Amino acid sequence: MKRRLSDFIYIGLGISLLLALLLSPFASPSPDGLEKVAETKGFSEKGKSSTFWKHAPFSDYTLPWIRNQKVSAALSGLIGTLAIFFIALGIGRLIKRTPKKH
Amino acid sequence: MHIPDGFLSHGINAATFVVSAGACAYGVKRVNRTFGEREVPLMGVTAAFIFAAQMINFPVAGGTSGHFLGAVFSSVLLGPWASLLIMTIVLVVQCLGFADGGLTAIGSNIFNMGVIGALGGYGIFIFLYTLFQKSRKGFFTALAISSWFSIVMGASAAAVELAISGTSPLRVALPAMAGIHAMIGVGEAIITTAAVSLILKTRPDLVTTYRARQDRNKKEVAHEKTA
Numbered sequence: 576m577k578r579r580l581s582d583f584i585y586i587g588l589g590i591s592l593l594l595a596l597l598l599s600p601f602a603s604p605s606p607d608g609l610e611k612v613a614e615t616k617g618f619s620e621k622g623k624s625s626t627f628w629k630h631a632p633f634s635d636y637t638l639p640w641i642r643n644q645k646v647s648a649a650l651s652g653l654i655g656t657l658a659i660f661f662i663a664l665g666i667g668r669l670i671k672r673t674p675k676k677h
Numbered sequence: 678m679h680i681p682d683g684f685l686s687h688g689i690n691a692a693t694f695v696v697s698a699g700a701c702a703y704g705v706k707r708v709n710r711t712f713g714e715r716e717v718p719l720m721g722v723t724a725a726f727i728f729a730a731q732m733i734n735f736p737v738a739g740g741t742s743g744h745f746l747g748a749v750f751s752s753v754l755l756g757p758w759a760s761l762l763i764m765t766i767v768l769v770v771q772c773l774g775f776a777d778g779g780l781t782a783i784g785s786n787i788f789n790m791g792v793i794g795a796l797g798g799y800g801i802f803i804f805l806y807t808l809f810q811k812s813r814k815g816f817f818t819a820l821a822i823s824s825w826f827s828i829v830m831g832a833s834a835a836a837v838e839l840a841i842s843g844t845s846p847l848r849v850a851l852p853a854m855a856g857i858h859a860m861i862g863v864g865e866a867i868i869t870t871a872a873v874s875l876i877l878k879t880r881p882d883l884v885t886t887y888r889a890r891q892d893r894n895k896k897e898v899a900h901e902k903t904a
Binding site: 579580581583584587588590591592594595598599601602603604605606607608609611612613615616618621622623624625626627628630631632633634635636648651652655656657658659660661662663664666667668670671672673 | 678679680681682683684705708709710711712713714715716717718719720721722723724725726728729730732733734735736737739740741742743744762763766767770772773774775776777779780781832835839844845849850853854857858861879880883
């Protein structure tokens, strides 16, 4: 059972990494629902001038040192997906049930 | 649906932050009671899948795009409180690492997509699933409807926050946000149903909500046999 669970984890992580690597470069570049509403209802300017956090290393899912947009999106997605996996794993480990001693 | 900095007032930012932080704190307590060795790697892989899938914007009508949220998806797999924590982890990483969603609006984004999307969406799922008498068909119908609602309700909450902040009046923002996200929600329903049915086919024991039902059925059968 234990082995089969880890199989599922590897396959699930593999699928996620493939999604990030192969499909994210071909994501629709159109504005999302909120951005579209902000554009048509005339309040999108409010967001552009007031970015509070300016130190995001992969701003807008790109690696600033890679010129090719598709490669840049794919690699930033790959890094993000792996990072999220380990962060969520670590947080899960911290907050999981502490085994009771008999 | 990720709200950037500058759209919301400080009051809304603070209020939603307090509610979201409180919900997360309670979520940690709940997850601490239920999570064992088994669930930890599942939390990691679910969060990774949601992050990757959220990058893939699909086109909807009128030059707009939308993407998968995954709030009901992770609720059905790991329970609503773990789902809230997963959404929070994804949103914080997107905000700090990818400048997707504003840091000042993080409380609102967690509120809209975690508290409303995951907890609210799961509430609708359980209500419908019970209403459909926990049949297999009822499971998928409840899944599709509740994941659609998770998107539309989250977007509507965002519209209310925009209105209270004085950014856009409610009669303008609410129909616009709910309208566009009613279309994006169809995508959410399709992806959620497809992904969960794939997992149910390969590893039914990993779908917590479905497993709970089967365990109960088994217990009832066992009980009838002994009686």
